[in-house]
Amino acid sequence: MGKMGVTWRGVxxxxxxxxxLGWAGAEAARIKDIAEFNGIRDNQLIGYGLVVGLAGTxxxxxxxxxxxxxxxxxxSQGLYTKGKKIDADNTAAVMITAVMPPFARVGTKVDVTVSxxxxxxxxxxxxxLMTPLKGADGQVYAVAQGPVVLGGFTAGxxxxxxxxxxxxxGTISNCAFIERELRYDxxxxxxxxxxxxxxxxxxxxRVADVIRSSLDGVAVRQVDGxxxxxxxxxxxAGSVVDILPRLENLEVPxxxxxxxxxxxxxxxxxxxxxxxxxxxxxxxxNLSIQIREDYRVSQPLPFAPGTAPxxxxxxxxxxxxVFAPGGQTVVTQETTVGAAEEKRQLMVVPRxxxxxxxxxxxxxxxxxxxxxITILQTIKAAGALQADLKII
Numbered sequence: 001m002g003k004m005g006v007t008w009r010g011v012x013x014x015x016x017x018x019x020x021l022g023w024a025g026a027e028a029a030r031i032k033d034i035a036e037f038n039g040i041r042d043n044q045l046i047g048y049g050l051v052v053g054l055a056g057t058x059x060x061x062x063x064x065x066x067x068x069x070x071x072x073x074x075x076s077q078g079l080y081t082k083g084k085k086i087d088a089d090n091t092a093a094v095m096i097t098a099v100m101p102p103f104a105r106v107g108t109k110v111d112v113t114v115s116x117x118x119x120x121x122x123x124x125x126x127x128x129l130m131t132p133l134k135g136a137d138g139q140v141y142a143v144a145q146g147p148v149v150l151g152g153f154t155a156g157x158x159x160x161x162x163x164x165x166x167x168x169x170g171t172i173s174n175c176a177f178i179e180r181e182l183r184y185d186x187x188x189x190x191x192x193x194x195x196x197x198x199x200x201x202x203x204x205x206r207v208a209d210v211i212r213s214s215l216d217g218v219a220v221r222q223v224d225g226x227x228x229x230x231x232x233x234x235x236x237a238g239s240v241v242d243i244l245p246r247l248e249n250l251e252v253p254x255x256x257x258x259x260x261x262x263x264x265x266x267x268x269x270x271x272x273x274x275x276x277x278x279x280x281x282x283x284x285x286n287l288s289i290q291i292r293e294d295y296r297v298s299q300p301l302p303f304a305p306g307t308a309p310x311x312x313x314x315x316x317x318x319x320x321x322v323f324a325p326g327g328q329t330v331v332t333q334e335t336t337v338g339a340a341e342e343k344r345q346l347m348v349v350p351r352x353x354x355x356x357x358x359x360x361x362x363x364x365x366x367x368x369x370x371x372x373i374t375i376l377q378t379i380k381a382a383g384a385l386q387a388d389l390k391i392i
Contacts, residue, residue, distance in 0.1 A: 027256070031194070031207060032248035035228075038193035043182065045098040045142055049131030050091055051114060051123050058092040058126075059118035066093040066118055073129070092120035096131050096144055098176050105181055109174040112144045122167035123148045133176060141182075146175035191231040192240045192247075199226040202255040210252050215243055258387035260376055267369040269376070272387070280384040 148170035217236030
């Protein structure tokens with residue numbers, strides 16, 4: 001019996017050692033950094049309100065819904081404006097958005113973003129009036145009010161204007177008070193669902209293995225490449241609240257997929273560590289074509305050669321232009337077309353290179369980030385790029 005115990009212990013230790021070797025090259029991350037717990041999440045809030053106190057940079061006087069909202073607001077304060085002219089250029093109609101965090105209690109303060117929905121030039125110096133914020137169910141969960149803070153400004157006169165950043169959007173910190181709570185009945189929960197932010201069967205399997213080996217009294221099941229369920233065993237005491245602090249801090253080696261993300265608008269290219277390229281020859285030359293048009297004016301002198309004695313100035317019947325005797329002003333167009341192509345050599349990128357070697361090889365032929373996007377798309381089309389290509 002003793003020998004059998006030693007044997008099984010040796011098998012377990014060997015398994016753990018081999019598992020560790022397999023995970024040695026992967027980056028470890030906490031479960032709470034790579035996954036979410038089902039039902040425990042943020043909730044979006046939205047509201048419509050008014051920003052007042054603007055120095056003439058609010059909505060136009062012809063903006064109907066701003067004037068109507070302002071009239072309704074004044075009416076609620078006992079001021080009736082029916083039949084009276086309302087000048088609303090110091091007021092702007094805005095939409096307010098906020099995020100209600102999980103476990104937020106009554107009185108918790110959250111930040112809001114204030115965005116103009118009219119034609120206001122700037123929200124600088126304005127104050128958001130009391131605005132209810134609703135959830136997707138139509139219930140009011142928070143109320144916001146306070147001075148708007150911008151990350152820019154606008155200034156100018158009738159002839160010119162200077163604008164920095166985006167003055168039609170601002171923020172207000174800690175101005176929305178939670179007035180209604182979302183209850184999470186965790187005390188009675190006996191099962192927890194974990195969802196990976198990025199689905200991956202390898203990472204999901206590692207999460208399940210780490211939880212099994214680290215927590216007692218739970219049954220762990222990997223549902224698919226994203227979902228792992230953790231259920232409390234019948235004989236286990238407590239609820240999922242008791243295991244959450246330990247569970248979310250467990251570290252798991254993350255298997256990062258081979259992905260290349262490219263933003264063609266900005267020329268940004270981001271490549272993951274596991275990106276590999278098969279042996280491929282790359283040559284990239286830039287062809288630039290420049291078309292230039294110049295306009296030249298031919299202005300003959302008065303009484304130029306060819307003018308008959310006694311000639312008088314001539315008036316064009318269509319345009320009304322008066323020409324001196326001897327000729328007319330002529331505008332000529334000269335077009336110059338030039339083409340230039342850079343001469344580049346063919347470069348062979350070896351098979352199985354690392355991301356560092358890929359970058360060095362492509363830099364060696366002098367590619368720019370925008371060139372790199374085209375090259376990677378072509379390499380992918382040739383079947384030599386072992387990675388998922390995403391264009392955003």
